[in-house]
Amino acid sequence: MSTNHKRPPSSLIFIFGGSGDLNHRKLSPALYNLFIDNWMPEKFDIVGIGRRPYDNVSYRQHLYKGIGEFSRRKDDQPGRWDTFSKYVSYLQMDAENEAEYEKIAEIVKQKEAEYGEHPNVIFYLAVAPQLVAGIVSKLGPLNICADTKCTRVVVEKPFGHNLESALELNKLLASMFDEKQIYRIDHYLGKETVQNILALRFANALFEPIWNRNYIDHIQITAAETVGVEGRGDFYESSGALRDMVQNHILQLLCMIAMEAPVSFDADEIRNKKVDVLHAIRKLRKEDVHHNAVRGQYSQGWMKAKEVAGYRQEKNVDKGSPVDTFAAVKFYIDNWRWQDVPFYVRTGKRMSDKETIITIQFKTAPNFAFPPEAAETWRPNRLTISIAPEMDIRLRFQAKRPGQGVALSPVDMIFSYKDAYIEQEPEAYETLLLDVMEGNATLFMREDQVAAAWKVIMPILEAWQQREPVDFPNYAPGSWGPEDAEALIARDGRNWVTLPAPHQEN
């Protein structure tokens, strides 16, 4: 265990949604791992908030189950959980009832006295978006640390339900907190492989000269999941794949791939460069949406010899639900670097494999000087960045097969995290929670980024709202989504790339 790093200042963390799925699966395991790695402050406390009737003991037991199931480490550190869990408590309260917020103010006072200093007071809002504004408007008047500005508010995605509600929420937050106190989280930005995109592009001289319309044919981003909505039907019915994944995670990935070189790693410099990309994405006209965007919903069926329910049969889902569990879109970025280069993105639940990959497909070599028989296996260069669950970067190029004559075949040069490093990479939420405690907002969304991302998505959402899907459900579990998604890219003479094997031929 490394101890010679500077730990963040004292922090008191309140998690609204402390009894929910996100905290169980991601936040608590992340905080526990930070504790094991000695990254938690010397003085800290974590208070989970929810309406369910836990006491401290049953709450800790509930979280401990989550560690066993979802933490990258499980419980392989004897005695550590017992020590950590003493810092964890549960506050049963209805977040919609203003009178109950006094309990929070009391805890803050008590901890300030215990620590002998003002800690960071962090409010993590791991609740459905429709609760966020109500909570924020009740937290503001508590005036916690108003003098020191040590309060921080972390807002989970999706930030708002559409452009209008996101703008309203931004206004509300701005009326109570400084922008520096607001952390709009998108956990994809905390993933090691996503952060590495900037290193790949801007710490190497090799790629940047060819990273443009002159050399790149097209770009693909796939974020496919095998899971269904996993009991989150209630949430998903007011969301859908486009809001849940494209508006935030996928557009952020696209920004990292498409942004111009930053002049520094200052939080605002990176965010400025990313927001420029969002502004440059061509807004679809409503009449063009059907040609450039495809939606889908999974049916009942089989996955790995196991029968699975269709989306409309999931808990808390309407029997005739029009909600998309799959979305694919073709975007264009209207600027000098990317003019006419299509960015195909897709995401879906209950798909064939869990894989998040970005593919940069280069143009073919301008002239083919090899004998005609070598042309059969001639493939353009391709750079594939696997974000999860595989974590690697592959560069495909043509090689001469051993033997007489000239036979070509595509091969991959592979950088794999697990082969290159012995350190275990932190989970995204570990990185992001540490950043919040340290006050580093680089990996968080600024208000104008959120609004710009909604502006990209709104024409699609509106067009889909106006025309109910007639053919839902339209893809089988375990497939790669609806046929129309294949057509979206096939029309341009291209095809979707799935997890690359060294000699895959697509």
Ligand SMILES: NC(=O)C1=CN([C@@H]2O[C@H](COP(=O)(O)OP(=O)(O)OC[C@H]3O[C@@H](n4cnc5c(N)ncnc54)[C@H](OP(=O)(O)O)[C@@H]3O)[C@@H](O)[C@H]2O)C=CC1
């Ligand atoms: N789950 C995931 O993997 C991910 C989730 N997110 C985001 O995190 C947020 C939460 O999602 P998730 O955890 O899945 O949702 P859940 O439905 O599992 O949890 C919702 C939480 O909100 C609490 N809550 C609801 N109403 C109140 C209330 N009136 N007063 C106090 N607490 C209340 C619930 O507590 P109780 O029932 O005890 O009242 C529960 O703890 C969403 O915005 C989602 O988009 C983001 C990335 C991944």
Ligand SMILES: O=C1O[C@H](COP(=O)(O)O)[C@@H](O)[C@H](O)[C@H]1O
């Ligand atoms: O934000 C969300 O992300 C998860 C997928 O995250 P990943 O890190 O496992 O790729 C998704 O399942 C969920 O629906 C969405 O809200």
